Amino acid sequence: MTRLNLFRNPLRRWLGGSAYRPTVLVKELAERDRRRMLKHFIALEKADRLLRFGYHAQDEQVTNYVFGIDFARDMVFGVYNRLFKLVAVGHLAFAPKEAKQSATEKERVAEFGVSVSKSARGLGIGAKLFERAAIHCRNNDVDTLYMHCLSSNQTMMHIAKKAGMEIQRDYGEADAYLKLPAPNPGSVLQEAVEEQFATLDYALKANTRAAVKWLDKLPGRKNSS
Ligand SMILES: CC(C)(COP(=O)(O)OP(=O)(O)OC[C@H]1O[C@@H](n2cnc3c(N)ncnc32)[C@H](O)[C@@H]1OP(=O)(O)O)[C@@H](O)C(=O)NCCC(=O)NCCS
Structure with missing residues (x-):
């Protein structure tokens, strides 16, 4: 049982329900994490793939998506559990403002997509990834953050509303966007410190x-992995 799972049991409720949440360390992902990202996405159930990608993505489409991520252009964030399993991925994709017909004066806008493994849900990971994406935008001269999801996605709508996003519903889909304030020394420091902690934890x-x-490979030992 992972530590994340542990907090989903009655003990967690006894300790204070949803108010009690373990610290979530969000790490910037890179090329070396691509294989684990693929594993995370492939493990998502059909219904979750529909919510995450907006269509019934097959394994091949998921693979193409993962191998098509451009780490030099976009930002990908992840959360690893105690056993070094990637349990959540947030993809912050940047595009010229014209792509979204945005009224922003900045050159780029960003769009965020996120998924959390079933075993790690309800611990604040999705919301934390969103918060990290927003702070990264602020610190990188992007003031408009978009999210596209199905209107039936109650959990994501809840996270979006809680973050103060403007939501426009249209034929079963919802476009949400958040206007971000300019960066300040606090936002820059917060992102740097969080990444430092996550890097140590990752290592x-x-x-x-x-x-x-x-x-496990030593002679005479039974394989435990
Ligand atoms: C949406 C998703 C990312 C949320 O991840 P998560 O780590 O469980 O989210 P969090 O724990 O940060 O927050 C969940 C919030 O939604 C609330 N919530 C859960 N189920 C809900 C529901 N059916 N209706 C309304 N709110 C709900 C929780 O109470 C919590 O709110 P709180 O922080 O105010 O207590 C995850 O469920 C997922 O991966 N879903 C499949 C893919 C997807 O939908 N991606 C989003 C499309 S971009």
Whole structure:
């Protein structure tokens, strides 16, 4: 059982229900995480793929999507659990403002898409990824953040409303956008500090995982992974 799962049980409710949430460390993802990203998306159930991609994405389409992500242009954020499993991915895609016919004076706008593994839901991870995406936009001269989802996606609509997004519903779909304030020293520091903590956490988990794998290969040991 993972630590994330642990907080979904009655103990979590006893400790204070949804108010009690473990700290969520959001890490910038890079080329080396692509394989794990694919694993995360492929594990999403049919209904979740529909919510995430807006259509019934087949494995091949999901694979093309993951291998098509341009890390030099876009920003991808992730959350790893204690066992170094990627349990959430947020993709912040940048586009020229003309692509969204946005009234912004900035050159680019951003669109955010997110998914959290079933076992890690309800812990504030989706909302935290959104918050991180918003702060990254602020700090990178983008003042309009879009999100496109199905209007039936109650959880995402809740997160969007809570974040103060303007929501326009249209034939079962919803376009939400958030106007972001200019950056300030606090927003820049917050992003840098959060990334530092997440980087340390990532290195620790990756090294632990590598050490466990190495130990498992020693002669006379049973494979535990
Ligand atoms: C939407 C999704 C990303 C949310 O992730 P998550 O980590 O569970 O979200 P959080 O824990 O941060 O927040 C969930 C919030 O929604 C609320 N919520 C949960 N189910 C709800 C429902 N049916 N109706 C309204 N609100 C709901 C929770 O109470 C919580 O609110 P709170 O923080 O005020 O208590 C996740 O469910 C998912 O991956 N879904 C499939 C893909 C998808 O829909 N992606 C979004 C399209 S871009």
